[in-house]
Amino acid sequence: MAASDYPALGFVGAGRAGTALSLAFAQAGYPVTAVYSRTPDHARRVAAHTGATACASPADAARFSEVLFLTVPDDAIISVTHRIAVEGGFRQGGAVLHASGAQSSEVLAEATGHGTLTGVFHPLQALSGPNSVRLLRGAYVGVQAGRELLPVLRQMAEDLGAHPLEIDAGSRVPYHIAAVMAANYTLVLLSAASELMEEAGVTKECALESLLPLIQGSLANLRERGPRQGLTGPVVRGDAATVASHMQYLRESRPELLEVYRKLGLLALDIVGESFSRKGVCRELMR
Numbered sequence: 538m539a540a541s542d543y544p545a546l547g548f549v550g551a552g553r554a555g556t557a558l559s560l561a562f563a564q565a566g567y568p569v570t571a572v573y574s575r576t577p578d579h580a581r582r583v584a585a586h587t588g589a590t591a592c593a594s595p596a597d598a599a600r601f602s603e604v605l606f607l608t609v610p611d612d613a614i615i616s617v618t619h620r621i622a623v624e625g626g627f628r629q630g631g632a633v634l635h636a637s638g639a640q641s642s643e644v645l646a647e648a649t650g651h652g653t654l655t656g657v658f659h660p661l662q663a664l665s666g667p668n669s670v671r672l673l674r675g676a677y678v679g680v681q682a683g684r685e686l687l688p689v690l691r692q693m694a695e696d697l698g699a700h701p702l703e704i705d706a707g708s709r710v711p712y713h714i715a716a717v718m719a720a721n722y723t724l725v726l727l728s729a730a731s732e733l734m735e736e737a738g739v740t741k742e743c744a745l746e747s748l749l750p751l752i753q754g755s756l757a758n759l760r761e762r763g764p765r766q767g768l769t770g771p772v773v774r775g776d777a778a779t780v781a782s783h784m785q786y787l788r789e790s791r792p793e794l795l796e797v798y799r800k801l802g803l804l805a806l807d808i809v810g811e812s813f814s815r816k817g818v819c820r821e822l823m824r
Contacts, residue, residue: 543696544632544689547571547602549595549617551579554636556606557664561673563587565696571601586667596626601632604689607635607645614644625741629649632686634658638713641706642681656682656690663720674698679712681705696789730743736790739794764808772805777817784821 546567548555551574563569569587573595574580580591592598599605599621609617614635621627629652633645638659645655657678662672663718678694680687687703694701704712727748734744741768758767771779780802787795802822811819 543567544603545570545591545601547573547605548583548589548596548608549573549605549621550608551576551583552608553666553669554660554664556583556604556666557638557669557673558585558606558608558660559583559589561697562693563671563672565698567693567696572596573600594624594626596621596624599626600628600629603631605631605633607785609635611637611639614640615647616727618645618647621648622651627653629653632656632689634682634690637659638679638716639709641709643706652684654686656680657704658690658693659704659752660717663703674763676700677702679704681709687781696735726797729797734790765810768805768809770805771811772802772815772818772822775814775816775818777810780818780821784824 546559546562548559548569551559551572555572555574556579559569559572559617560717563586569583571592572580572583572587572589573584573592577591581597583589584591590601592601595617600649605621607614607617614637618633621633627633631652632654633648634643634656635645636656636659637644638661640657642655642657648655657680660673660676661679663669664672675698677700678690678697680690680694681704681716682690688742691701691703719750722743727745728747731744734747735741752773755767755769758769762766771783783798799822802818806815806819806822810817
């Protein structure tokens with residue numbers, strides 16, 4: 538697609554995701570023409586970096602763009618769509634997208650009554666503002682739309698250096714659970730692991746840093762060998778005594794983590810498969 542063919546983009550919402558996406562598209566050559574935020578300073582900041590107009594309302598952002606992104610919280614998508622519709626912001630031939638992983642394009646249904654196409658453009662990446670723009674390159678983007686708009690969304694993802702991933706409306710829940718578990722709960726586990734390192738006498742400053750190379754090694758194993766062959770540790774080795782000592786410590790010192798450890802250990806057994814050498818591990822985890 539030539540730069541002259543890029544649609545003019547507008548953004549309603551200039552938080553972490555909206556800021557990252559607007560800057561990424563601007564860097565890719567897309568005209569970002571309009572931005573609205575409940576926090577005017579956020580809109581002005583995005584406008585300053587993209588050349589967009591900081592708008593007074595979501596409907597104005599819709600009027601000044603061909604493809605409008607609603608980068609707002611999930612529970613605000615329907616109400617923002619309604620506000621734009623009531624104020625006459627939608628028009629025939631335009632498009633409105635949201636960036637939610639959990640919702641389908643059905644939450645934008647009110648826009649279709651005005652001849653506006655609807656879709657989903659959800660980056661599978663942890664976007665935290667301007668510094669995360671670079672993370673979009675090589676990431677995947679969950680897209681969903683009708684026949685007319687879907688090729689446009691695929692091309693937009695590719696123009697960011699990302700990979701489009703088509704997710705239909707009926708598959709949003711498992712798709713989003715996968716994203717939450719990978720992006721959010723991994724950090725929760727790492728936070729707990731960091732606290733355990735502190736209990737082992739490692740300084741707070743070093744606790745997380747000491748685990749990062751281990752995580753990077755595990756990710757390299759996962760990429761190269763897959764989950765079954767990439768897993769290491771006492772469950773894989775069938776080291777029942779080590780698992781027992783872990784569970785005893787957690788039972789006495791960190792009981793809130795005991796069930797987490799147990800469930801994850803059983804899931805690890807499911808992945809690598811039970812064997813004679815792992816029967817002792819299974820017994821310990823089931824206690």
